[in-house]
Amino acid sequence: xxxxxxxxxxxxxxxxxxxxxxxxxxxxxxxxxxxxxxxxxxxxxxxxxxxxxxxxxxxxxx
Numbered sequence: 924x925x926x927x928x929x930x931x932x933x934x935x936x937x938x939x940x941x942x943x944x945x946x947x948x949x950x951x952x953x954x955x956x957x958x959x960x961x962x963x964x965x966x967x968x969x970x971x972x973x974x975x976x977x978x979x980x981x982x983x984x985x
Contacts, residue, residue: 925954929961936961955979 925942938961942954956979958964 927958938964952981954981 925940928939928941929936930939931937938958940956940958941952943950944953945951946953959967
């Protein structure tokens, strides 16, 4: 399941799309996608299309 989370860094609020899943019985972050500053996310939501800029995938080591 994916959720939108926000983090405050140096006074700015940044939004991320986060996917989590259970790994060995514990909840783990599997995929994190940077969406931008909160203002940018709101602007896109209101009709200004733009693509997310970065995606981080956390894989379990073999």
